[in-house]
Amino acid sequence: MPPEYRIKFLPIDRTYPAGKGDNLLEVAMKAGVHINASCGGRGVCGKCRVRIAGGEVGSSPDHLLSGHDRDLGFRLACSSFVTEDAIVEIPLESQIDRSVLSRSAIMSDAASSALAEAVLCRYGTEALVARYYCELPRPDINDNIADAGRCARAILAKACSEDPVFAVGIVRGLSKTLRDADWNVTADVASDSSEVLRISPGNRENAHYAVAVDIGTTTVSAELIDCHARTAGPSAVASSTDYNAQISYGEDVISRIMYCRKRRGLTKLHNEVMSTINRLVSDIVTDAKIDIRDITHIVIAGNTTMMHLFYHVEPTYIMLAPYTPAATLFPPSGTGDLGFAPGLDARVYSIPGVSSYVGGDIVSGVALSGMTEEPGVSLFMDIGTNGEIVLGNDEWQLCASCSAGPAFEGGGIESGMRAAPGAIEKVHVNPVTLEPMILTVGRARPIGICGSGLIDLVADLFMAKTIDRNGKFSSEKGSARLRQGRSGMEYVLCFASETGIERDIVLTEIDLDNIMRTKAAVYAGCRVLLKNGGVEFTDLDSVIIAGGFGHSIDIEKAITIGLLPELPIERFRFMGNASLGGARMASVSRRFLGKTAEIARSMTNIELSESTQFMNEFMAAMFLPHTDDRAFPEVIQALEAHR
């Protein structure tokens, strides 16, 4: 639904579209309008007072405004929502920046469904496991072929594929099932191998589901896909996300692999992720009120380490040079020995990966993005603990993984955290006063700062000249928020009293150093791929940002710190959880799964870890935005303008 109302901010006279019910603080943040807010949008600090000068907004009741103020039109922006066109007067200093546009690059539902439509148009709709209702003729003396043969004949009549194959396990019990069901049965058939997976009594054609799962190092997401509904794209009838229960054994893949070297370590980690998956499946089955036996297949996408742990395969050599995984391609299997919950008897497919650090999650996203179908060159990025990047078009693809470090996931950052409730995910710093405006995940009391918040904060402090081009604090400007901490200078984003942790939330010099390394690694990785591909950033048709983290970053600010290349904003596309999206498409399109295998095979993996080219690029990128000013002309220009 397009935004239907217009909110005009005064005194800067900026009008921004908004939808009914949109939070006013968020609208202001999107519009690049600064409003002081230090409680993360919970309506408790009272700093985000605005005056409604025209129209009206809805407001939750609060005790921070007197009845008199209220009558004068004052509201707390964080507790107000759009109900109609309105004019909002901001009593505090404010300023305009380019981040206005960046949010439009986030993929809308409409764009996502267009992508799905394009994929199905190209690869066709054919669920990985097909379901056929067959009314078998009763055997008689003139037609007494084997029970399995009778089913096979009926399946062949429904679908012109190869001869259906009945494994011994299916043949056992088949005679009884057929007779108990009076010869009217539903057959589940793997569309790649023509293997018959199950014969169920009666007609279950209408109740046919798949589960798509993205196993992330941090979170696991699952969706229930209706394979029967013939809609433009696959329709997810339920979905659920949870932390990967492995997380208590280590935050990143390396610590998980280390844990596997302990006795029964692999089995423990395998069991943990299976418990998470089983819980998610149970959730979505309950939500959608379906019979778990109507799930015929599961498509898994995940990074290479996660796939090893899922399949209970030792991942040791992933982390030892020269970084060889045991496998990147796992053929379809049963749920049998994988530790799925009883009752779930489905065929398990997974999206193939390329190397130890470019896994099926990346291949899944690349395939979904369509970049391998276009002659124009695209850059695909998924930034997490590792920055995985893919460069290419319909003829070639290069990929690499750069150990970005966990800074953007909160690792190695004094007040860092993942994007969990209470994490500061958006920051705007007034360049004059250095006072921040913040928004937290879930609008909870702030307890830390996550990746997107860090990028915002560093970018704003850099533009405010409080961080210099070497990525060090500069004491040019005085502020109560800038102080000497235990390990050098630091910036206080929230004072203890405003937080949920009774400690200041700060950005330290050490944090800055870690962020510099991370952004430099990602950018350097991109540069190496581009050089290997013989293209320049300006040649790129599009830059595709995938992953949950990517979804929330402000492209403008990521460019400002030199994490992303400076390109016209419209060339950036957000894809959200592209890994899950690809798994979803594969569940309903056999040829799409085939395409992922083709991509995984054809992609050239470039190892950055021992590359001197990478080291040189990395050193060159340890500067804000970069040692090469020509690569960031607009950032440099804006910087000059602020001088």
Add this chain to the structure above:
Amino acid sequence: MPPEYRIKFLPIDRTYPAGKGDNLLEVAMKAGVHINASCGGRGVCGKCRVRIAGGEVGSSPDHLLSGHDRDLGFRLACSSFVTEDAIVEIPLESQIDRSVLSRSAIMSDAASSALAEAVLCRYGTEALVARYYCELPRPDINDNIADAGRCARAILAKACSEDPVFAVGIVRGLSKTLRDADWNVTADVASDSSEVLRISPGNRENAHYAVAVDIGTTTVSAELIDCHARTAGPSAVASSTDYNAQISYGEDVISRIMYCRKRRGLTKLHNEVMSTINRLVSDIVTDAKIDIRDITHIVIAGNTTMMHLFYHVEPTYIMLAPYTPAATLFPPSGTGDLGFAPGLDARVYSIPGVSSYVGGDIVSGVALSGMTEEPGVSLFMDIGTNGEIVLGNDEWQLCASCSAGPAFEGGGIESGMRAAPGAIEKVHVNPVTLEPMILTVGRARPIGICGSGLIDLVADLFMAKTIDRNGKFSSEKGSARLRQGRSGMEYVLCFASETGIERDIVLTEIDLDNIMRTKAAVYAGCRVLLKNGGVEFTDLDSVIIAGGFGHSIDIEKAITIGLLPELPIERFRFMGNASLGGARMASVSRRFLGKTAEIARSMTNIELSESTQFMNEFMAAMFLPHTDDRAFPEVIQALEAHR
């Protein structure tokens, strides 16, 4: 080795070729020369005295001949063996018949190897599981593909097939195996699916074996095949046969199926046959002194019921009209849950069947015979409890099973038994005196009579007019051996004192009736197939007799009683255990296994059990040799000559 000596029998002046060491009684029997012998060839009755009138024979010492007799040249035929050309004078009346030729129809080793050569020439040699030794390059930073991918690449370089597939179970442990073996490994790859089944350290290419198994209702045979040796045919390096341990639960398939209806009955029978197979495999592995892990695959042939029990599939509906098996085709599987002995980790293939009573054993033999490659029409027969018959050529095949009854396996016969040691397997009756000459299996003291002995006996008594054309005893001729028994007339083949059971071995009127039904059913089945195929017996290019029973029957005498059609003797071919032979060929020729599937699919099964055409033919065949004299002109002529 061709027979090198010539033995001349006097006074009938018949010369017959013989090899060094051949038993003289057997040579006489083959030559159609009658010598009285009632002890089964054990050298205890002393009745088979002959005189060596020229040359010499070797003889075991015996106490039944005096030194004087010995000096005069007398020997016991049963205790003498050929050492050079000899002239043998038979003091007893003798006669000639046509059975002389029949033995030449038994497939010689040379013929069998010619058949194997023809099969491999047509379908090529490619073991169902291939074994490749691969010296993998060590991974380095410029070549760090996954371990599974590294193996796959090496396998592809060895064999131009599809991409090898590594199932999860193989990937687990792969990294360790490769590194422990210093990257020099042997890969076992299923040649049909390109699935990698095992990676073993070092070079095992030279030690590559398969096991071929024929699961008969009565006996199970196994052979160890060397898949590495590049000989003209597959070379069996060891073989073993034993009774199917299921036998104590019932002698025929129907009683086995009945047993399956009991609680845990199926599991018991499954376990029994697996114990037999495991014992045979253990035998041949020990004999050949090989490592059981070098067996990469197993090919099983058996009738439809045996395959159900082997695969642990309920066989109930096989015996209930309209006689539908659960399956006739079982795809390749692992030894995993089938109950094979630990250590045997191989891929299990089976020869597909056609219907409840025409199983993979028949298809295996038909494929091996080559009849489906020739434009001329052949008739394939396997006579046991059921007579399975196949008619066809390279364009069409019809098959049927007639419930022959167990008479030829000794069932329902007063003194009947299977062809075990002590069973009378060959009989010759003097048409004048009605005195018999017998040979037993293993030359043991006679304890009963098996199928081939019964056919000989009935044919000889029929030609001697002691059995009339209705299949009843006629008292025309007097003899101490013909007497009134408990249930009518009977013929005494051995008196109690000459047996190992202290009971007379007899042929009764009831036995005769059962034999008549059996031979009539088989012949009637053939007639129905021929009518359906629009051909006459005289149109047949060949009649192929398969099965252990077939191997020992005397074609001449089987024609005499109307079990086999009267055709020139050279059109008959014995194939012995053709089911095992087909399994052996499949183990080394993937395309031959494919051919068996093609034959199983294309064969048209004709149900005789409720066919009135069959009933009419059956009634017409309840006569010796048949109601239609024109079908047996030579038998009728011989009968007239004896009158």
